[in-house]
């Protein structure tokens with residue numbers, strides 16, 4: 001209960017970071033979670049992520065682990081997006097193919113990549129009837145309940161504090177006019193209460209994560225979205241921990257952006273949950289596709305509780321429906337008209353005209369504690385270039401008087417006379433292209449003080 005209350009009272013980790021980034025102040029700010037994001041933005045944003053951040057939102061994409069080795073894919077991902085969702089790697093069949101046997105390798109690859117780039121993460125998905133390994137469907141009621149709760153606690157526990165939002169339950173309602181729950185193994189064995197149970201288990205597993213219900217064909221007001229709406233209203237009224245509703249937003253000519261899209265998302269937000277656009281893709285091309293994307297972005301921007309947008313892939317060529325060319329980059333990673341429309345709707349301006357150069361760029365920093373032992377912890381600072389390339393950066397790290405930095409890596413440190421203020425400069429990693437990031441790290445001997453170091457604003461050169 002205390003956790004639910006605390007959650008209600010404060011914005012998500014992402015929101016905090018965004019607000020602080022926008023503040024752009026040189027004053028050192030430290031969030032409750034120990035994540036710091038500071039910037040001195042001087043340019044109109046020229047990437048989706050940077051433009052969305054200036055609107056207090058994230059702009060993310062689904063990521064496939066096996067594409068991260070393709071340099072064009074990764075360059076586009078890193079440059080344009082500031083949030084990532086594993087397209088398949090966090091589904092039940094990928095993570096726990098046999099009971100009690102967890103395979104976190106591919107999920108870890110995505111988490112590590114995203115965090116290394118300073119991106120936030122959406123977790124997709126814990127309880128879903130699809131991509132469910134055979135052993136789950138064969139369990140009886142009690143066993144299934146145990147397995148569901150175990151899966152939630154193991155998976156969310158592994159990534160506790162690292163994943164901003166989780167799709168706790170996915171696609172639990174039938175299509176069409178019935179408004180009924182989908183007849184999944186969970187529904188059959190555990191009954192209507194399984195959704196509530198999953199959300200309660202999720203809150204216990206990571207009290208700071210934003211917990212979402214996620215579905216498709218719920219984008220406009222219809223029987224299915226009404227059923228979800230009634231469930232969310234009931235959960236809020238009874239104190240069942242739900243923080244967010246995800247609207248997948250897979251559109252094509254048979255299923256275009258509904259005329260009441262904004263109104264529908266708004267009525268959910270009015271229940272006291274965040275709304276997120278979680279799997280956006282719109283089949284088509286040219287101006288028509290661009291117009292539909294613009295409508296979606298404008299709807300989100302018009303709703304203060306619409307906290308971000310995720311598109312369901314980086315490039316058309318790897319889309320789950322590639323023939324419909326539904327994404328923002330074509331198969332050669334060229335920006336499509338839909339990209340230009342989204343960037344403009346977010347208030348950004350196309351880049352390319354600004355070659356950057358010394359003193360022209362800006363950078364931001366984020367801090368994370370990456371390890372902790374009995375007497376010490378490791379910290380990592382990620383430095384990310386803004387909209388122009390930079391050729392150098394300077395960041396100060398101030399530790400408490402009882403603390404001492406014993407080791408550093410990937411940077412060139414210098415110290416003030418007290419020994420508590422370290423000024424870090426590059427060690428061969430000073431040249432960053434727009435949106436690119438690098439990290440340096442250090443070990444802090446805690447001396448009994450486990451508070452996070454204060455990270456100064458990034459100064460670019």
Ligand code: G2I
Nearest residue numbers: 062087088124130131170216248250279312319320
């Ligand atoms: O179907 C579109 C999305 C609808 N909402 C939930 C999402 O999780 C879902 O994503 C898609 C992925 O984009 C596909 O990539 O989910 C599909 C499965 O339900 C994914 O397709 C699977 C194929 O079915 C597998 O054969 C394949 O091995 O992708 C796997 C990895 O490429």
